[in-house]
Amino acid sequence: MKYILLIWEPDTDWQSAPKEHLDAALAEHGAFTRYLDGRGIEWSGGALSGQDTATTLRPGPDGPVPTDGPFIELKEGIGGYYVIDVPDHVTAVEVARHCPISSATEVRPIWG
Template sequence: MKYMLMMYEVDKDWVGAPEQEIQESMNEHIAFTQYLDGRGVAWSGEALRPSTSATTLRPGADGLAVTDGPYVELTEHLGGFYVIEARDLDDALDIARRCPIATGIEVRPIWDIDTVEQEAQNA
């Protein structure tokens, strides 16, 4: 089953961060991805630019409203994510415990529409 590990942190633009801080963070993520590879866990992931670079679409009376910035003001923002393949939630949590954490990680199963449709047909 696929799970998304959503990594939250204080909003930060890494472009202006000191080189040593960037390298330390990269080393943590390299070690984590080497752990995933060593376990044979299929994964993908990306870091996100700061929330100030976001564009948000919301339904409005005249159609979709497009605004600059995040939808809500928060102290923590989604800074990056990994999508992993895990046996079950316990396995996903075990993997997430090794992921570099800023302020928190949300672990959420990914809805596999093909599996849901197949289960509905078999019911």
């Protein structure tokens, strides 16, 4: 069964972040992906651009209306994600405990 791990964190401009900060974050995620590979867990994932690059579609009288930014104003947003294929929710949560965490990691089954 596939699960998504949504990585919640403060919005960070990684292109302007100090190199040491970026290198440390990338090293944590590298260690996590090696953990997944070592357990034979099929995965995909990625980092997301900042919240200011988002476009949200909201219902309008003539159909969806695009607006700039995330759906609601947040101090934190989804900064990245992993999709993992594991047998059950218990395993997904156990695997997520190894994922680098800034503010929170949300674990959800992918429907269907």
